Amino acid sequence: MTVAVIDTGVDPHPDLRNNLLTGTVTYAGGSGNGKQDGDPNGHGTGMAGLIAAHGRGANGALGIAPQAKIVPIQDERGDGGSADDLAKGVEWATSKRVDVISISSNAGGTPRLRAAVEAAIKANIIVVAGVGNRPKSLLVGFPAGFPGVLAVGATDRKGDHADVSVTGNRVVIAAPGVDIYSTSVDGRYRKGTGTSDSTAIVAGAAALVRSKFPDLSAEEVVHRLTATADDKGAPGRDEEYGYGVVNLVAALTADVPPLEGAASPSATANPTPSQADGNAAPNPENRSNTASTVLIVVLVAFVVLGLLVTLLVVLLLRRRQQQRPGPY
Secondary structure (H helix, E strand, O other), X not given: OEEEEEEOOOOOOOOOOOOEOOOEEOOOOOOOOOOOOOOOOOHHHHHHHHHHOEEEOOEEEEOOOOOOEEEEEEOOXXXXXXXXXXXXXXXXXXXXXXXXXXXXXXXXXXXXXXXXXXXXXHOOOEEEEEOOEOOOOOOOOEOOOOOOOEEEEEEOOOOOEOOOEOOOOOOOEEEEOOOEEEEOHHHOEEEEOOHHHHHHHHHHHHHHHHHHOOOOOHHHHHHHHHHOOXXXXXXXXXXXXXXXXXXXXXXXXXXXXXXXXOOOOOOXXXXXXXXXXXXXXXXXXXXXXXXXXXXXXXXXXXXXXHHHHHHHHHHHHHHHHHHOOOOO
């Protein structure tokens, strides 16, 4: 599996040196080679380590999918990137037909970024993005806020909603995001807190699930992750955890029925868990279909009732006319 990490770059850490492919740089002034520009900030290297670090025997960091390949796309140098640079990164990753795109940052919801994300999803690529951190952000940012994106919130060390994590109805799933250790620059290690780390963990989970189930579409992989997530907070989908906290063992082993009506991935399709899962929230699309069916049945019933009432009135009138006495 190949995972594009659109971030501050990826430094060739010893725990990652077998996993790095040649990437690119989207902002002006970069060399164009993601590996040559390194990572002046350390953030992108940390995200790459959570996804695919292979460690060194009993030492070092071990990522979620240690055999995955990382495609570094540097769209910023640690001071925040633009929506256009982020869109360029998504476009480039889509052109390379990666399996997963991991975005641990937010930008403006520009038309170009929306179009880039939609094209990636239509190309059967899983797009994973963090919802954003408080207090810098108060609402779910973009691209996490776009339909079809696997938007990730954070949990704390107790497994509960992390205060740093933004909430909203666009949250799809949650993962650990407080005091997370991973790789950093110059062979060192870092500790981070925020939805960035949660996003990388879910991106690694998506790569691992996709590796085990290579015939599943991107939409079905997202469905498997949400259908097997551990429900937290309010029953069903909620604004803190989405469909729940990622459960990688269940995602890799559970018997998950196919997503009803799934065909090819759609930019407007929101991931929905299976009703076969006891903790899963009802499928919003199924609720809509059920409501439509009930409405049709009610309308038909009213029409039939009206016809019956009309027929009854006609019969009564005829009967009265027949019973009326004749002229004297």
